[in-house]
Amino acid sequence: DVKVTQSSRYLVKRTGEKVFLECVQDMDHENMFWYRQDPGLGLRLIYFSYDVKMKEKGDIPEGYSVSREKKERFSLILESASTNQTSMYLCASRSGDGRSYEQYFGPGTRLTVT
Amino acid sequence: GDSVTQMEGPVTLSEEAFLTINCTYTATGYPSLFWYVQYPGEGLQLLLKATKADDKGSNKGFEATYRKETTSFHLEKGSVQVSDSAVYFCALMDSSYKLIFGSGTRLLVRP
Numbered sequence A: 001d002v003k004v005t006q007s008s009r010y011l012v013k014r015t016g017e018k019v020f021l022e023c024v025q026d027m028d029h030e031n032m033f034w035y036r037q038d039p040g041l042g043l044r045l046i047y048f049s050y051d052v053k054m055k056e057k058g059d060i061p062e063g064y065s066v067s068r069e070k071k072e073r074f075s076l077i078l079e080s081a082s083t084n085q086t087s088m089y090l091c092a093s094r095s096g097d098g099r100s101y102e103q104y105f106g107p108g109t110r111l112t113v114t
Numbered sequence B: 001g002d003s004v005t006q007m008e009g010p011v012t013l014s015e016e017a018f019l020t021i022n023c024t025y026t027a028t029g030y031p032s033l034f035w036y037v038q039y040p041g042e043g044l045q046l047l048l049k050a051t052k053a054d055d056k057g058s059n060k061g062f063e064a065t066y067r068k069e070t071t072s073f074h075l076e077k078g079s080v081q082v083s084d085s086a087v088y089f090c091a092l093m094d095s096s097y098k099l100i101f102g103s104g105t106r107l108l109v110r111p
Helices: none
Strands: A004-006 A010-013 A019-025 A031-038 A042-049 A064-070 A073-078 A087-094 A109-113 B003-006 B011-014 B019-021 B023-026 B033-038 B044-050 B056-059 B062-065 B075-077 B086-093 B099-101 B105-110
Touching: A004 A087, A010 A019, A019 A031, A019 A087, A019 A109, A031 A064, A031 A073, A042 A064, A042 A073, A042 B099, A073 A087, B003 B086, B003 B099, B011 B019, B019 B105, B023 B033, B023 B086, B033 B062, B044 B062
Parallel strands: A010 A109, B011 B105
Antiparallel strands: A004 A019, A019 A073, A031 A042, A031 A087, A064 A073, A087 A109, B003 B023, B019 B075, B033 B044, B033 B086, B044 B056, B056 B062, B062 B075, B086 B099, B086 B105
């Protein structure tokens, strides 16, 4: 079974702090994604990566950056956390071989910025 | 741009009732369509998919048919169980292979 793990289930940070959210997948997937989930808005794509050291902006990249130094790990960084970044963050991965469309999701990190 | 619209929730049903969650989409071309489910405290998992017009996706008693003429992909189940209580997301895959999600519909099934 594909497993996508996220470093924390719950996180509380203060405004202005630098925040790191880590995601690790164990299926050698090329593609990895970061979403945020907010009530009534569904999931919105923040950033994605097609390969190591490659990154592409999604629909709402402002205030976020990412890092992918190893294939299995994709990190989301909030350089200076703000209260409007309080949300559920979901990581996902997908094979890049073109035969599978399924994205596999981690359990999510609920981030509260006070 | 591409978008997905699904019915607002919550949807509250009694056990063994019939379920329909409506989903319509706007896209160029004929995208692949998906239903994902999120159980309490968990991430999303793929429930079913359809990759071309008239395809029917099915899993765990749930079904959805890709209707090109009405640009719809409604989710149905003949008899829901308490364990089906979750949030359901309709999604399409755009031309860049990214998923675009609807806003989600919460389903609550009462015993």
